[in-house]
Structures are given as structure tokens and as C-alpha cells.
Amino acid sequence: MNATNVLQKRYAAALMPNYGLPPVALVRGDGCRVWDADGREYLDLFAGIAVSALGHAHPALISAVSTQVAALAHTSNLFLHEPGIDLAERILALLGGPGGAGPADARIFFANSGAEANEAAIKLVRRHWQKQHLSQARPVFVAAENGFHGRTMGALALTGKASIREPFAPFGIDVRFVPYGDVDALRAAAGPDCAALFVEPCQGEAGVIPPPPGYLSAAREACDRSGALLVVDEIQSGVGRTGHWFAHQGEGVTPDVLTLAKGLGGGLPIGACVGFGPYGSVLGKGDHGSTFGANPVACAAALAVLTTIEADGLLASAAAAGQQLHDGIAALGHPLLAGARGQGLWLAAMLAEPAAADVEAAARRAGFLVNAVQPDAIRLAPPLIISAGQATAFLDALPGILDDAVTAREKS
């Protein structure tokens, strides 16, 4: 038994089996590289589900986190602290006012995860309509088929993938699901009984599926017409992943509510629910809370992430490396490949067969971490710091990885 097998045995005996048995035991990382318990090195093209924006062991993150933990690790929400205020102000500045002049007219609630950010958004929507005395008239949430908003009960109710939602019904939230990308269905669903529309700018867990151009603008129009709130879930797409700070900015759409997590903390757990304009003040004193939310260490980490993305020009380099990977995959011409989709460093290599698990395993054997997000799609969401040379290394290895996957499939 090697060191990985020993850890897997202990894992299986002590942890719930909800994740299955992970095939790799990671021990340490440096930049875009990680090492497993047996000393094998991998190029990390997945960043822990689109989280480690600055890669691993980034000096800015180490310094911010260790300085903050040495000063004050936790306060609870009964006491304020400057890193939380700095971070909120920073995010508002990035969200920009009209024409980018000044900070956005918005306010933030900090949570610890994506699902929690969406729970805050759901409560905000409910509370808004309740304050208008219209919660009975506006009971319906609209969300997309195959969408993903998290595993807690509210976020799960809005999650369109039936196989992960249905075993846990009922939820106490009336959700109308529409096919993603279908503007007419969206308009029809967002009627006068609609409280809010939850939408991902590009569906991540469904397989990095971008909607047709103009979809987010159409969602904005549908909400404006019906009076429903537009909640944009940028938990996966936000913080530079698409080459924009936030994907909705690429479409020139302003949501009513925005949710963030994943890349924001660069590996430290933090989520955010941003309410724009009047929606920033809907949740009043006592309406919501979290013991760990806006934890100073997580806030310091997020500030380091945002500062480094800006200082190192990572939006532009992420867009360039993303284009390189996209074009390289699209040009490959391997029989198992059916093309590439996505934007920035958030891509899917589309497969001609449901061979994603075999490709993921073959990539691992070749020293690359990728993700079989769907049976016929491999997701790439590397750290934003990935270099052109590292992208080239993966593209050079890809034909061999695909050949290896084909051979493994033939043998099985």
C-alpha cells in the first residue's frame, strides 16, 4: 500500500461517503503545481473547483493570512473589524458606479460559502416582498434547468439538476424551472407572481455552458417588466474567472442581487451577497447572520486576492491563457474531441463520447488535474496565474491523454 492508499483507507472509515473515495491525496502546492502523498507532481488545471485564483502558497495570501491570524483571527458579528470594511469597500469599487465612476450603490453581507451567499439572497428576496406586503402574490422563484446554486435547502431548491435536488424535496420554496438560454421561456416564467429570477451568467456545474449572447440582458428586461428581482449567481464565474472582474460586467447588466464565493477567498472560505440600490438595505437588524461570516482572516485573504489580481494584471493574462487553451483544444482534431466552449480560464473540452471519467483519469496519469464535469465534458478552471508555458504543456500532452483514455475505454 502506498501513502495515498493508506489515507484513502482511513478516509473511507472516518468520513461520510458523500464524495465517494477521492483518487488523489494532496499534500502541498506551489503556484499551479501540487504534490500528492506519494510525491507525484501535477499541474493543477482545476484550482479546487475554480477557487484557488492565485494558485497555491502565493506569497501575498500567506502574508495576509498569517499577519491577520497573528493579530486577530475571529471577532463574531458582534464586533466590527477593518478587513471586513476594506473588503466590502473594495468589492463595491470593483462593481463600479454608473460609467465606472465611484463605488457601486450597494451593500454586502459576507457568508462562508457559495450556498450560504445564495441563502442570504433567497432571504433577501423573501423579506423584500414581505415588506411590500406582496409575499403571497409573489411566491415563485424562477431558475434554470440544470443550473447549480448549492446544496443547502434553499439553494438546493433552486438547483435545476433534478438528480441532486429531488431526493431532498420538499423545500418550501415554489420554483419554476426554465430551459437555460431560452429567452421566451424566461419571459413567460417571470410573470407577475415571480419574486426573483436566479441565473448563472454561464452554467458551471452543468458543463461550462454559455448562454446565447444577450441572455443576461434579456433576463434583466424580463425582471424589469415583471418587477421581479434579478439575482445573478457569480459564485463560479466571478473574481476574474472569465477575464472580467465579474461576468455580468461583460454584458453591461446590473443585477439587483449578486452572489460571490469560490475565487474571492483564493482558498479561504468566504461568500458574499451583494444587494444593489434599495436591495442593499432589505435585510434589517436581526434578519440574518453568521458567526463566522466576514471572518477577518478570510477577509484579509480576499483583499490579498483582489489586490494581486489588480497589481499583476491577472484579468488580462487569464483572458489570454484562456484563449490559448480554448483555441488549442478547438484546433486539436482528435477523434475523441468535439470542440471547446467557455470564456477566460473557465472552459470545457467537449467530448464526442461520454468518456470524461476516462479522460480525467488519463490526465492524472500524465500529471494534470482536470475535472469530468459531465460525462461528455472536461472542465478546466486553472488558477488565474497559469503561465502560457503551462498552458502549452497541457495542450502538448492532450493528444496522448486522449489516446490513453481511448485505450483504457477499449480495455474496460
Ligand code: PLP
Ligand atoms: N452557485 C454556483 C454557480 C456554484 O458553481 C456553486 C458551487 O459549485 C455554488 C453556488 C455553491 O457553492 P458552495 O459549494 O461554496 O456552497
